[in-house]
Amino acid sequence: MFPEKIEAFLQKFERATVGHFPTPIEKLSGTFPASSGPNVYIKRDDCTGLGLGGNKTRKLEYLIADAMKRGYTTIFTTGGIQSNHARQTAAMAAKCNLDCELFLTPVAGTPERNYKDNGNVLLDELFGAKIRICEDEKQVDVRMEERAQELGADNVYIVPIGGSNPIGSLGYIRCAQEILEQSQQAGISFDAIVIATGSCGTQAGLVAGLEIAGVNTPVYGYCVSRDGDEQAGLVMELLERCSEEIGTPENPHRLSAL
Ligand SMILES: Cc1ncc(COP(=O)(O)O)c(C=O)c1O
Known part of the structure; x- marks a missing residue:
C-alpha cells in the first residue's frame, strides 16, 4: 500500500486546515465474544x-x-431542517469569516417545536447562518437562484447537499490516506x-x-435513503465525475468495491 501516493495527489488542491486530524481509530470491545466474530474498529469522525x-x-x-x-463571500447549502451537514457548513463559514445561508426542508412526520427551533437549528443560528425554510427541493433551487441574484451570483458559492461533489470527495480521499497510515502504524x-x-x-x-494508493480493500456502504442498486449507481456517477474533474484514476473494477 502506498498512502504517500494519496499525499502527492492531494498536493495540488487547497485545503482550509480547520478540523482535528487524524481522528482516532478505536477498537470496539464487548461487541462480539472474544473468540468468535471479527475485530471491529471505529474511525472516530464524530471527533473532527x-x-x-x-x-x-x-x-x-x-x-x-x-x-x-x-x-466568494457567501456560502449556500441545503439539507433537512435538522441537517448535520448544514450545521457544519454554518460552523465552517463562521470560522472562515464567510456569510452562510441555509435552505432547509422539513422531513415529514417529525415532531414540531424542538425539530424546528432546537438542536442543529439553534446551532446554525449561533454560528450566524441565515435560515430559509423551503417546502421541498424544487423550492430550494428556486429560492437559491432568487437570492443569488439579489446578492450577485459572483458572490455565492453553492455547496451541494452533503458536500458531495468531486471537490468535497477530496476530504475522504485524504481520509483513506489517514486510515492507511494508521493501519501501518498499528x-x-x-x-x-x-x-x-x-x-x-x-x-x-x-x-x-484507496485506488490511488493501490489498495483494494472493499468499502461497503449502508444507505437508509434508497436501495442498494440505486445508491451504487449514484456513487459510480460521482466516481466518474471525480475522474473527469479532479483526475482520480479510472477503474472499471470499481463496482466490486461497493
Ligand atoms: C456519520 C456519517 N457517515 C456517513 C454519512 C454519509 O455520508 P455521505 O453523505 O457522504 O454519503 C453521513 C451522512 O450524513 C454521516 O452523518
Whole structure:
C-alpha cells in the first residue's frame, strides 16, 4: 500500500486546515465474544472538531478553500431542517469569516417545536447562518437562484447537499490516506471498511483514495435513503465525475468495491 501516493495527489488542491486530524481509530470491545466474530474498529469522525464534529468537516475543508480561492463571500447549502451537514457548513463559514445561508426542508412526520427551533437549528443560528425554510427541493433551487441574484451570483458559492461533489470527495480521499497510515502504524490490516452512505461523497472519496494508493480493500456502504442498486449507481456517477474533474484514476473494477 502506498498512502504517500494519496499525499502527492492531494498536493495540488487547497485545503482550509480547520478540523482535528487524524481522528482516532478505536477498537470496539464487548461487541462480539472474544473468540468468535471479527475485530471491529471505529474511525472516530464524530471527533473532527468543527461545530460538534461529523463527517462533513473533511469535505468542507476542501469546498470552503475552493470558495475562498475563487473569491466568494457567501456560502449556500441545503439539507433537512435538522441537517448535520448544514450545521457544519454554518460552523465552517463562521470560522472562515464567510456569510452562510441555509435552505432547509422539513422531513415529514417529525415532531414540531424542538425539530424546528432546537438542536442543529439553534446551532446554525449561533454560528450566524441565515435560515430559509423551503417546502421541498424544487423550492430550494428556486429560492437559491432568487437570492443569488439579489446578492450577485459572483458572490455565492453553492455547496451541494452533503458536500458531495468531486471537490468535497477530496476530504475522504485524504481520509483513506489517514486510515492507511494508521493501519501501518498499528500493524493492523483491515479486511473491509463499512460506512453509512447518503449523498455519496464519503464512499466515493474512500474508494478513489484507496485506488490511488493501490489498495483494494472493499468499502461497503449502508444507505437508509434508497436501495442498494440505486445508491451504487449514484456513487459510480460521482466516481466518474471525480475522474473527469479532479483526475482520480479510472477503474472499471470499481463496482466490486461497493
Ligand atoms: C456519520 C456519517 N457517515 C456517513 C454519512 C454519509 O455520508 P455521505 O453523505 O457522504 O454519503 C453521513 C451522512 O450524513 C454521516 O452523518
